[in-house]
Each structure stands twice: as structure tokens, then as C-alpha cells.
Amino acid sequence: MPTPIRQFIFIILLVCCFFTSAQTADNQTNIQTNDTIDHYLIEASKAINKGQLELALSNVIIAKDLTPNNQSKAYNAKTKMVLAKLYRELGDYNQAEEQILEAIEIHKEFDDENMLAHSYSLYGSIAIALKKFDTAKKVLEEALSITKKSKTKGLEGPIKLNLGLLALEQKQYDTAIAYFNSGLPIIESVNLSYFKAQVYINKARTLLAQDQADEALRTNDLAMKIGQENEYTRIRSECYFIYSKIYEHKKDYQSSLSNLKTHKRITDSLFNINKEIIVQEAGAKLNLNENNVLIEELTEENNQQLKSLKLGRLTTILSIALITILSLLTLSLYKNNNLRARANELLQNKNTELILAKENAERASEAKVQFLSTITHELRTPLYAVTGLTHLLLEESPTPNQKEHLNSLKFSGEYLLSLINNILDLNKLEANKVELENTSFNLKKRINDVLIALGKSAKDRNNKLHYEFDDSIPPKLKGDPLKVSQILINLIGNSIKFTQNGDIWIRVKPININESNISLNFEIEDNGVGISEKKQQTIFENFTQGSVQINRKFGGTGLGLSIVKNLLSLMDSEIKLESKLGKGSKFLFNLTFEIFEEKSTDYLEEAKKIDYKILADKHILIVEDNKINQLITRKILEKNKIKCDVADNGDIAVNKAKENSFDLILMDIHMPGISGIEATKQIREFDKEIPIIALTAVTLDDNLDEFYDNGFNDIIPKPYKTEEFFTKLHKALAKKQTTT
Template sequence: MKRSCFTLIFLLWAFVPAIAQTEACRDAFLDSIYWKSSDYIGIYNYNDGISEARKLIEEARFRDNNSYLFHAHNLLGASYTDLSDTLRAKGHYENALEYAEKSKNDTLILWAINNLGNIYADNNETANEGITYYEKAIHLATELEVKNEILYPTVNIAWTYLDNEKLEKAKPYLDKAWRLQKESAITDNYLLSQLNFLTGRYYAGKDELKNAKAYFEDAIEVADEFSYLLEASMAYKAYAKLLFKTEDFKEAYAALDQYEKYNSQIFEKDRLRQIEIANARFDNNKYQHNLELAESEQEYQAKIIRKSNEKLFIMLVSSIILVVILFSLNKINRDRKKLIEELKVKNNQLQESKNEAERLSKLKTQFFSTVSHEIRTPLYGVIGLTSLLLEDKGLKKHENDLKSLKFSADYLLALINDVLQMNKMESNLVKLDNISFHLKDLMASILNTFEFSRVQNSNKIHMSIDKDIPSYLMGDPVRLSQILMNLVGNAVKFTEMGNIYLSARLEKVKDERCFVYFEVKDDGIGIPENKQAQIFEEFSQLRTANYNYQGTGLGLPIVKKLLELHNSEIYLESKEEEGSTFSFEIEFEKDIQKQEKPAQIEQEEELSTGEDALLPKKILIVDDNRINQVVTSRILEKKNFRCEVAGSGEEAIEILNKEDYHLVLMDLNMPGIGGLKATGKIRSFNSQVPIVALTAVEVDEMREKIFTAGMNDIIVKPYDVQQFYRIIYRNIDSREVPAES
């Protein structure tokens, strides 16, 4: 039980006798029963105490005295609280409140509300309900203008918040309690000791150790002077903990000795009390059972007596009812048969609706997959040709136009990807991969994607990666890229002539698992506090006067859902006109198969790969789309590859039966023999040549089929050109292949 509860129980016992005495003039008999019950409970004789309280309820009901009914239930509530029977205690306190309201005695209502607050505040899970009751007590005491009655629930609210580690919420109530205590005409040393102790706890929690020490010392002084064992024990324990923090070890050990001294006294006192309570609880359980049986038997006998006087009338009515029931049963049976038939029809309709919904869901998935392929294929031509034209020095004067064209195509591609990604997540089709990737390359590639947008908005982008993060991690680089792309894109879109910061920091390493903290920060327009939850909802956008802020409103909802797949969540800090900071943490495995390499060595290896690519390597491009053939060939020829084209799977099989190639780029969707089937046939006679899928389909749906068919890797159209080259270099066959067939 929380210490705060003891305060109000103590106060209740102080005030109840006074009320009882004022009522003694009206009913001395009820008052004598009340005192017997109170005295028994005071010496832990709960059996007799509860018996007298129940007797008080019976007599008070007979006399219709709501005030004494309040006191009786209040005594029972206190008894069951001591016996740790919270459920019964709560029931009796609720009854006490009911009779207090019937008596229209505001003071009794105030006590009843306080007691209910104690019951709820004693449990961390229902602490908020306890605080609600305390607030009601404060409100009522304020209306009655009784300052002492305001003080005690105020202290209890502060105590409850401190027990639940809500320091900032506790502080206003502590301040209010101190003010009320100073205004009080009576000095309550018991309360003063508690207030000093609670204030010390607050400052200790805030690491304001000097203030905490002063309050703990005041609490100890009062508790020592008036021999408040529990208050002294708690204060010395907290004081010792504080002294250890300030490295006053000698004083700390002295405080611990005092704590042990008081604790041993409390233990002895509490042990004797617990023995009494345990014995009382054992006897009370048996007594309670017998009492309930006796009450049930008495009530049953009373019912028999009442019913015997009505037996003749009941028999007559029963006969009439029996006839009515027979007719009703007959009608119910007919209606039942009719309802069963209707239910069968409804079940059939429901099953048909379910089948139709499943069919439509499959159609929607197929539609999105088809649309994805049909839109990505021409976009591949647009983005690829635009990238090639941008590298043509003869078209320098059209550079801005070409960049705008590429930006528009990239924007359309991102839009398609967002819609498809949201559809897949809603259909539970997204599964996380666990593959090796290079974090620095991934982040650099993301920033490179937003170069045009960055220049357009006159922004600067800064990237920092903790040097302690391993170069290679095991995880899902595609999902991580989607998360960072959406966050960086969001920052670039809402920032003009400002700065965007992308950083990664190693939080901790545990059992070869790295916990990496990512942060995307900008100094853009910021997000109003009342909109910060809304922006994570689908199709929700921040409404501004600037028409340039476009988008579907899917980026941040996608981020939130992808992080949920990683068992993580997104955090946002933002102020209007000051910018926004999005952060999250993801757990990765360390790729122990790959050795860490200094950046210089990696650059040398990359250059070495590039030089090797200058040799005339033969690549077969298998694609039925003429534009795609041209784009892919032009991109490869820039790196000195020699390309040949096959327009179908059948043609590719025929060519590879006659000639050797260093690599095959295979489209999946082609008329006749598709890429998967063609790969299977090629593997039947050539297991050496690397085959890389070059496709615009949704890879998540096809990944397993692609690798099962015998392909070595995947490139998704449209692609980043540098990433395209890396996959080519990674997979190209280093064997010597005849220059001519």
C-alpha cells in the first residue's frame, strides 16, 4: 500500500469519532454499536469488529439513518483494507459514498471520496482513477472552504505522481500543499515530515541534490523528534542514497545505520501486527462464510414465508401462464424454423460476399502489379535516356531542361512506389530481408538521389556516420532506403535555403547485434504541435499556402509502418519556423563474413574493377522492348562493354547455345518464353554464365521464383545508374570468352 494512503486513513479515524459524538444525541444506541466495532478493529479483532459493523448496518437500516449506514460501511471498508481484501473494501467504500450522498452531508461525502481515492491510488494500474477521486475531494473541500480537507488529497496526488515517476506533474501539487500548510492554523508535524520527504524525493529525481538534501534533513529532524518510525525510515534511506551520489560516504553510512535502526523497529512492530492480521483473516474468512450462509438462510426463510401467503394466487396465475406458454412455444417453434431458413440464406450470402471480397482483393493486387510493370517500363526509357543525354556535353544548354525532365520522372516513380508500398503493407505482403549491405554507400546513394531537389531549393545536405558502425551490416537495405528516402525527401521538400542533416550513430552493440540510431534533421518550416500526430495518417498532408509542397501524403505513414516491421517507432521533434527532427533506431546484425576495409582500399578496388571493365566484356541483353534495349545498351557501352540483343526468350536460348558471354541481362515478362522459363532452359546446358534479372515487376512478389529459376541477381527498372554498374561488376564472369563466336 502506498504511504499516501496511510495519511488519509489516519485522518479518517481522527474525524469519525467527532461526527459520531454529534449524532449520539439523536441515537445513542447506534453510537454504542459504532464504538464497539471501532474499538474491535482498533485492536485487530476483525471478526467482532465486522460483526458489530454489520449489526450497525441492520439497525441503521431499520431506523433509516443514512449517516450511520455511511459509518458502518466505512468501518467495513477499513477492515477489509487491513485484511488486503481490496475488492470488498472498494465495495463498502462505494456503499459509504452512496449513503453519504443520501444523508446530504458534504463532510461525509468528502471522506468517502478520499477513501475511494486511496483504494485506486494504491494500484499503479488504477492510479489515474485515484487521482480523479482526489481531485473531486479537493473541488468539494474548496466549495466548503475547508482548507485542511484540501491539503490532504493534494499531498496524496503529489505522492501518487512521485510513486509513478511523474515528477513534473507532482511539483504543482507539492507547491500547493506547502502553501496550504503554511496557511493552516494548526501545525501537523506528521504531515510536515511527509511534505519534506516528498519534496526531497522530487528534487532528488531532478538531480538537484543540494535542495533534496535540505528537505530530507528537515524530514528526518521532524520524524526523529516525534518518533514517526516509518517516515524516519523512508527519509533516512532516501538521504543515504543521496549522500552516496554526492560521495559523502561517511555520512551516507551513518544514515544507513539510522535507517536500519528504524527499520528494525518497524519490522518488529509490523511483524506483530501482521500476525494479528493473519490470524484475524483466517478467522474472518471462516466467520464471513458462516455469516453469508446465515444471511442467505435467513433471507431464504423470509422468502418462503412471503411466498406461502401468495401460494394460491401463484397457482392460479401459473395455470394461466402455462396455457399461454404452450401457445407461445408453438409459435416460437414455427418462428424458429423460419429464422433458421433465413439464417441459412444469410450465411450463403455472407459466404458469397466473402468469396467476392477475396476475389476483388486478388484482382486489386494483380492490378497494382500489372500497373507497376506497365508504368515502370516506359519510365525506364525516360529516366535512362534522360541520364544519358545529361552526360552528353553537346547538350549542355539543355541541361536544366533535362534535369527537370529527370526530376519529374523520378517524382512519378516515387509516387508509384509509395502507392504500391502502401498496398503491399495493407495486404501483409511485406517481409523483411536479412542480407549484407554497405551503410555508407546506401546513405550516399540516397543523398545523390535528391541532388536536383537540393539545388532547386538552395539547400545544403550534410551526412555523418559514426566511425564505430561496421561498414557491412546484415538487414533489409531496401526497407531502410525507403525509410530514409521518405524522411530526407520530406526534409528537402519543406526546406528552402536551409540545411538538412542525415546522421547515423551506434547506440550499443550486444551479441554481434548493432543498434543504430538514425536522425534526419532540417531547419525548414516545421510542423505545428496539433498536426504532429496527423501527419502519420495515410493521405494526410500539412496544409500550407505554398503550392510547391506536393505529394500523396503516404511517405510518413509508410515510414511508420516499415519501422513497425523492424519493431521500432518514429520520433518527431518540431517547432514552427524552426525545423523538424525525425529519429528512429533499428537493430542490425554485424556481417562477420566481410572484413572491414579502409576507405582508401575500397576506392582502389573499385577503380580496379572499373579498369577491368574497360576490357571488351560481352553482355547479352534479353528484352522485347526496343527502347529498353537501346537504353541498356547505351549505358553499358559507356563502360566499354560489348552488347548484343535478343528480343525474346527463344532467341536468347538459341544464341547462348552457340556463343559464350560474360553476363546475361534477362527481362522477365516477354511474349512466348518468359525470362524465368528461358533461364531454366539455359541452365540445362550452361551453368556458368551469370544471369541477372532486369525487370520492372514487383521484386518482393518474384524474388524466390527468380533465384529458384537459376538467376544470380536482380536489377529493378528504373534503377540508379551507379547501382546498376555495381551489380554488373559484382556478377560479371571473369573467364576469358572468345571475342567472336
């Protein structure tokens, strides 16, 4: 290795050794300083115990001056503890409280539990002097808890002494004696003579309060002995005071007066010292205040200079800014004409784009309407087969078990039709274009049908359904039963879906009732997974669920609660939600119904009055392209002795109507070839009298007039209710029979 490199490495090693030695020396210096600070603080505490308060203050000041900056906070806390003790002896309890609270905050910051227990114990004695008994009890119990946890046995004795003092101040004498007796052995075991003397003095006070003067005298003698042996001036003063009280109790007034005078003499001596200490403290504060005033004056002067400097800078900046603005304004005026021309051209282009976007939006809206019309027909046609076959099976005298299942199937078919309508017409719901029905129905049975339909789902998830329906609710109401069912199925189904091995309650109770109307409160409650507070704000929006995880776990479109909200809004009501994550959910809403008076105005009542003899041997043409629907309609009619013929499309229907004599035509609308409307127009050209009823799955909300204008006598929407079907058939055939 070359010599220069060796020399360089050697120099580096020397520097490292130097800094290491310096660091070690610094560490040793810090340790020695720490020991010195602790020494002066301990000496200050001893001086306080002996009543040498001036010496105590002197030691505290020295300790404070020696505290290094990097450790000032921790040692500042120790200093404040000693100062708090000093102020307590001076009788300035408010200042003592201020100092000890600051010390406590620092101990908490450093997580120093040992020192925190000492500070809590000291604060307890200060709080007792301030008559803050609740605070004293709290901090002393906390100190005792920390002591037991950290197993610092020596501090437990002084804490019990202070707890005894607290009990004595509250005149709980037996409790006080118990604390003094339990704390004394601990204090003796660690040789805390000052606290031992305090135990004896306060125990003597307690015994005297219990009229045990002789025992109090013996106990006070023990305190006096410790005070004299250790030169505790404050202890001796307090002992003389207790002696005066004991002798006064014994009616030995001369001895009482003699001891009181001695106590007064010592107290006066202490007061003179205290007065000098207070003067010193005031002087220290005064110096501090003077320094603060000087600092404030310098700060103010500095602020004025800064303001002047800032003003100068601001003037310069504003001048530059003004010149810049004038330059930019000149340039702007020069380019303004070009920019305006370009802006006009851009505006024209944007207008053209907006017109094009508007046209596209209108075409999209038309396509949406066409799509909804087509999908409505495609969805309702298979539903016709479901409800029709259900009706046929119900006519075949099923067993009670089968009848219940078929009724559930029938009800589910009706609900599915309603659900399809509402999903497809969600935009209409939000635009308030959906109309409400107003028919009579049995609410209790309607809800029961809902529960039967949902029973299997509940059983599969091991849930129990509890149905509470107030008996005072009238049996028949007027309203929109399908929308009520849809609301309940969505809410109850939702509760079943998000509850496992739980309970679901359905409650219906009246709120207000008069002669014509009744207001009801509905509650659906579960003890399932619940909904977080954050998601409760958006749960009723379209396509919204509790979370992505819930969507993956439970599935669904997230439309159910949105439909419920819109339906209730349509019925002048609103949904309320009470939920807690992991505890369950409760949905509440109110609805008002008319009370139905028994009148034969609905199809169910009219169907009971049908004279089926009028229907017998009638010849009906069924125009239907769907083979299953042909079969179902034919079977339903033939069961009532009606003759049927079938046409697969509109062209065949027109030809058969020319060649045969039918009593009535049931015409589907959407078929291959010509539509049902076109076929009806052609038939009306040669036969004005034959009843033609539209049997259709199209939406009727907006095009009823179109049917009547093109020659239809009536309309039966698919999937139809059997009562409505035969009522309209009977009405048309009876009318034809009357006219002929």
C-alpha cells in the first residue's frame, strides 16, 4: 500500500478516536451533572421536612441552574414536584397545584409511571387542602393502582396516609384509622420517618375526634419523639397544637394554653422565614417580567423594521406589476380582434356539436322506448303461460298442500309482473308518471301471501318470520295492493337475504283512524348483518348495495330499495332506516288507505255474478302466435263449454273471420306478419258488430285510445286475472246477445 494512503487512513483513525474520547467524556460529565441535580433536589426535600424552607428554595434554584438543556424537561418535572411541596408548606395551595399539574403532564409525556405515582400522591394532599375531595380521591386511587402494578412498595405507605387524611377531612373516622394502620408498617419498612410522624399526628387527631383522648395523647407522643429526633420543625409545631386540643378536651386548660403558645411561637418563626421566601420568589418573578418587557420592546422594534422593509418591497413589486400589466394590456388590445374571431368560430363549431348531440340523444331516447316496448312483450308472454297454467292446475281440485303452493305460484307470478313493470318503468317512477290503482283488498291476507311466497327463502337461511298484525285494522281497504306487495317483498326479501340463523319481524299497527281513512305504520326488522352509517346515506340509490363484498356474497341488482323509495314517494310516504353494523336493520314507513265499504265494484265480486249459461256453446276465435298460450286460453274456455278456433297470425284471423261466424274474437297484438291492430282494422271493414277483445302483453299506460280507435271493444292485459278475463268476456257476449 502506498505511503500517502497509509498516512490518510492513520489521520482518519486519529480523528475517530478523538471524537469517541470526546463523546465518552461528555457522557461521563452528563452522568455526574445528573447525580448533582438529584442531590440538591433531595436536600431541598429534606429541608422542607425540617421546616428549613429558605434552604430548600436555595437548593431548588441550584438544581434548576445545573439542569442541562437536553434534559431540562425531565428534571424540570422533578423541580416542579419539590416546588409544589414547598408551596404546600408555605400555604400557597393554588401555586402548589399549578406546579404539580405541570409535573404530572411531563411525567405522562415521558411515560414515567414511578414519578407519576409520586406526583399523584403529592397532588392528593394538595387537593385535600383545597377541599377538592373528589379530585383527591381520584388521583390517590390512581397512584395506588400504579404502585401496586409497578410493585414499588415503599410509596404505598404515603398514599395510604393521604387517603387517611381524606377520610379524616370527610369525618369518616373508622376509614381514616384503617388507612393509617395499614400504611404505617409499609412506611416503617422503608424508614420514612417524616411520613411516620405524619401518620401518628393524624391518627392522634382522629382518635381525639372519636373522644379517645388518652390514646390520642400516647400516639401524639410518638409523633413528637420523631419530630425532636429528626429536627422536623413543622412536625413539632403540629404536635404542640394537638397537645393543646387534647388537654382542652381533658379540661386541663393551663397545659392546653402552654402548648398552644409553644405552637404559636414556632409558627411565627416559620412565618417570618416564609415571608422572606415569598419576597425572593416575587423578586425572581419581577426580574422575569422585566426581561419579558425588554423582549416585547425589542420584538416591537423588530416588527416595525420588518413592516418598513415589507412596505418597500411591496412598493417595488407593485411598480413592476403595474408596468407588466400595462404591457400585457397593450399586447391584449393588439390581439383582441384575432382572438374574438377565433372564439366566434369555436362557438359555432360547439353549437353544431351540441345540435348533433341533441339529435343523437333524441334517437337514443326513441330506441330506448322501442326497446322497452319490445322487452315488455317478451317478458310478459312467458308469464302468461305461468299464470294460465297455475289457474288450470287450481281448477283440477289440488290437495291442500298443492293448493297452497299453487296460490304462492300465482301470487309470485303477479308479483313478478309488477316487478317487471317497475324495473322497466323506473324512469317513469322517478318522473312521477306511474299511476296508482285504487282497488279493494285484504291487507292481512296480502301480507300473509307475501310471507308464504318468501317462506322457503327464509327456511333455507334458517330464519324465523314473526308476523304481528293489529286486529283493529279493518279487513278490507282500498289502495294499490300490488305496489304494497312489491314494497313488502323487497324489504322482507332484503332482510331474509342479509340474515342467517336469525329472526325477522313484520309489524303493522294503526296510527290514526276515522270513518273513511286509516293510517298504518309498517315495520320490517331483522337481526342480520346491518348497514354501516356511511352506506345508510346512499343505500336507497339505484344499483347501490352495502359494499362490493356484500354484492359478491349475496348478489342482487341493488334496485330493490330504490324501487321501494320511489314507490313510497309516489304514495306520499317515505322510508326510514335504523341500522347498526353487525346488529341488524329496521325499515319503517307509513301508508294511508281508504276503508272499503262492501260494494260489488271489483272483478272478483263481478265474477261471482257471471251467468255462465250465456257463455255455453259460444264460438270464439283465439288469435295467438304462441302455441303454449293458445293451449292455455283454449283449455280455460273449453272448461266453460265454449267452442274455440285458433289462428296463428293476423292474416289467418282475417280469412277465418270472413269464412266463419264467430261470437267473439280474442286478438293478440304482436304477431308475425300483420299485427293484431292491423288485423282488427281489416275485420272491421266487413264486420262492424263482432266483439273483438285485445288479449295483449303490451304496456297500456299510453295507448288505450289507439286500441279503441282501431275497432277493439275491450282490452285484457296479459298475464290476466281469471276473474277479469271472464267478466269482460261475459260483458261483451251479453251485450251482443242483447243487441241481436
